[in-house]
Every structure is written in C-alpha cells, then in structure tokens.
Amino acid sequence: MAIPFSRPLALSQGDPAGIGPDITLMAWLRRRELGLPPFFLIGDPDVLALRARQLNLAVSIRETDEASKAASIFADALPVMTIPVGIEVVAGEPHAATAKGTIASIEKAVSLVIDGEALAVVTNPIAKAVLYEAGFRFPGHTEFLADLAARAIGRPVTPVMMLSGPKLRAIPVTIHIPVRDVPQALTGELITETCRIAHEDLRQRFGIEAPRLAVAGLNPHAGEGGAIGTEDEDVIRPAIEGLRDEGIDAIGPLPADTMFHDEARARYDVAICMYHDQALIPAKALGFDDSVNVTLGLPFVRTSPDHGTAFGIAGKGLAREHSLVAALKLAAQLGRSAESRR
Numbered sequence: 001m002a003i004p005f006s007r008p009l010a011l012s013q014g015d016p017a018g019i020g021p022d023i024t025l026m027a028w029l030r031r032r033e034l035g036l037p038p039f040f041l042i043g044d045p046d047v048l049a050l051r052a053r054q055l056n057l058a059v060s061i062r063e064t065d066e067a068s069k070a071a072s073i074f075a076d077a078l079p080v081m082t083i084p085v086g087i088e089v090v091a092g093e094p095h096a097a098t099a100k101g102t103i104a105s106i107e108k109a110v111s112l113v114i115d116g117e118a119l120a121v122v123t124n125p126i127a128k129a130v131l132y133e134a135g136f137r138f139p140g141h142t143e144f145l146a147d148l149a150a151r152a153i154g155r156p157v158t159p160v161m162m163l164s165g166p167k168l169r170a171i172p173v174t175i176h177i178p179v180r181d182v183p184q185a186l187t188g189e190l191i192t193e194t195c196r197i198a199h200e201d202l203r204q205r206f207g208i209e210a211p212r213l214a215v216a217g218l219n220p221h222a223g224e225g226g227a228i229g230t231e232d233e234d235v236i237r238p239a240i241e242g243l244r245d246e247g248i249d250a251i252g253p254l255p256a257d258t259m260f261h262d263e264a265r266a267r268y269d270v271a272i273c274m275y276h277d278q279a280l281i282p283a284k285a286l287g288f289d290d291s292v293n294v295t296l297g298l299p300f301v302r303t304s305p306d307h308g309t310a311f312g313i314a315g316k317g318l319a320r321e322h323s324l325v326a327a328l329k330l331a332a333q334l335g336r337s338a339e340s341r342r
C-alpha cells in the first residue's frame with residue numbers, strides 16, 4: 001500500500017490505564033483498510049505490548065527515536081517513540097505515578113510538530129483528575145497546548161475547543177470551568193475573540209469561504225427579552241452585533257434548546273455555545289463515534305477523539321477506535337492543508 005504522506009502524525013499516549021492503548025492498536029491494525037495516514041505513538045512500548053496480548057491483537061511494535069523513520073516503519077509495525085511509564089500499568093486502574101510520562105508525551109508531540117518533524121498532534125485521552133493529583137495545573141489538553149504554543153511563539157494564544165462531526169460543529173466559549181463561574185467568565189471580549197478564531201480557522205483550515213456562526217444564548221429561551229436572565233441581551237447580543245459589523249456572519253443569541261435539531265443545523269456551519277456541556281452534549285449525542293475534538297487558534301494542528309479514558313472498558317476489547325480514526329484523518333487533512341498554504 002502506498003501511503004501518500006511524508007511526515008507522520010505524533011500521537012500522545014494519554015492515560016496508559018485508559019483505552020488509549022486499545023484504540024491505538026486497533027487503529028493501526030486497520031491502517032490499510034482505512035487508508036490511514038502514518039502515525040507514531042509517543043509512550044511506553046511495554047504498555048502497548050501487554051495490552052495487545054490482553055486484547056489478543058497481533059501488532060508488531062517497533063521503537064524509533066526519529067519521527068522521520070516512523071512513516072516507513074508504519075506499514076509493517078506500530079512505531080513507538082519511547083517514554084517509559086515508570087510503573088506496571090493495569091488496564092482500568094489509573095495511577096498518579098504515570099502522570100509525568102503522560103505529560104512528557106504531550107510535550108514531545110508538540111515539540112516535534114513545532115520543529116517540523118511531525119505533521120500534527122493527535123492526543124489520546126487523559127484523565128484530568130489523575131494529572132491534577134500529580135500537580136498538573138492546566139484544566140485539560142486545550143489549555144496546556146495553548147501554553148506550550150505560547151511559549152514556543154512568544155505571545156499569548158487563545159485556544160478554542162471545537163467538536164467537529166459530520167452532523168455538527170460546536171464550540172464552547174468557556175471550557176473547563178465550574179458552571180457557577182460561567183456567567184462571570186462570559187465576557188463580550190471572550191465571545192468576540194472565540195468567534196473571530198472560529199471564523200478564521202473555518203475559512204483557512206476547513207475551507208469554508210464564509211462561515212455561518214450560530215451563537216447560543218446562555219439562559220432558557222435566550223433570556224426571554226431579559227426576563228429570564230440578562231447576559232443574553234447585555235453581553236452576548238452586543239458581541240454578535242460587533243462581529244456582524246466586522247463582516248462575520250454571526251446570528252443569535254439563539255435559544256439553545258431549539259438550535260440543534262436537523263432543520264436548525266442546516267442554517268449554520270458552527271454552533272458557538274456558552275459553556276462546555278451546551279456544546280458537548282449535542283456533539284456527542286449526534287456523533288459520539290465520529291466526532292473529533294480539534295483545537296483552533298493554535299499555531300499547529302491538534303485533534304483528539306471526542307471521548308475520555310473509559311477506564312471501565314480498558315483492556316476488555318469493548319473500546320471502539322472510530323473517533324480516534326476520525327481524529328487521525330482530520331489531523332492529516334488539516335496538516336496537509338496548512339502545508340499547502342505555506
């Protein structure tokens with residue numbers, strides 16, 4: 001099989017006790033059938049080998065310390081750039097001692113992409129609580145990647161989380177914060193900046209010439225004219241008006257309960273939502289297996305499956321690799337399109 005990609009994708013290991021190893025092995029096994037772009041895992045080959053045995057999967061694993069060799073290895077073996085986990089990992093039993101390796105794997109993936117050795121970053125799921133226990137100070141990948149990017153390019157980066165699936169693209173303006181903090185965090189500036197980044201990345205990266213943004217309200221019925229909460233009229237509407245003045249096709253604030261049915265979704269390219277669950281519930285309900293989490297606003301491409309570590313099914317042969325496969329394909333597509341614009 002000829003694989004028409006030169007630079008491989010850098011795939012971080014995620015939590016080694018979760019389903020990251022399972023879905024990585026399964027995706028690699030389906031590489032020919034699905035025409036997958038070459039990728040290499042940054043993680044512990046012993047964890048992978050043990051999981052392959054547990055799952056009865058015939059996968060040869062080959063260590064490499066050079067991304068440039070991964071593309072040629074990929075046809076015959078799963079390339080692994082080694083970062084040892086440091087303890088014996090039991091599938092389904094997370095341990096804070098693995099956090100250091102999990103974080104190092106993400107950092108390595110980013111540095112390889114920034115150095116031009118890998119095409120894009122794809123991340124396997126991490127368990128936030130496990131990393132917090134070990135002192136990790138970022139809410140999730142999204143914020144960590146923005147920090148790594150900012151340090152690399154020397155200016156602040158606003159990351160925008162987008163769940164992208166065949167039926168819906170949805171962006172939460174506020175991301176990993178408690179619901180009680182949402183109204184205060186939701187400023188006109190944040191809404192405006194998020195929409196500008198969404199508009200620009202949908203144009204540049206996704207090739208949508210004039211993206212249509214549908215902006216959700218925060219309160220029931222988008223505040224019912226101010227009777228059920230004031231943020232919709234006081235904060236969200238002025239931000240939308242400002243965006244429209246800039247020439248961005250944004251509508252709203254729309255009542256969130258009626259903007260996700262089939263007919264409503266046909267009217268926009270992306271739903272701009274006010275908080276995490278307002279975006280991620282419809283995204284996962286409409287496409288759990290084929291939606292991808294993509295971070296906009298970064299100076300490199302990063303995608304991820306839409307799901308988490310699923311500890312309850314790790315090592316049991318129940319995990320589906322579909323969302324990771326979609327994440328690998330989208331990363332290659334976006335990475336290639338970024339290359340062609342250079």
Ligand SMILES: NC(=O)C1=CN([C@@H]2O[C@H](COP(=O)(O)OP(=O)(O)OC[C@H]3O[C@@H](n4cnc5c(N)ncnc54)[C@H](O)[C@@H]3O)[C@@H](O)[C@H]2O)C=CC1
Binds near residue numbers: 125127306312318
């Ligand atoms: N990108 C990331 O790193 C993400 C990480 N997480 C983390 O994952 C951990 C667990 O989160 P949960 O809310 O339980 O969500 P989860 O996505 O891990 O699991 C939710 C349900 O979906 C099932 N499931 C998930 N992925 C599946 C797959 N590929 N195939 C078959 N079934 C699958 C699980 O078995 C479970 O029943 C949390 O610590 C969270 O922080 C959650 C979402 C994304």
Ligand SMILES: NCC(=O)COP(=O)(O)O
Binds near residue numbers: 139140143280293304
């Ligand atoms: N619920 C989505 C999620 O937690 C993924 O976040 P991130 O780790 O990609 O920032």
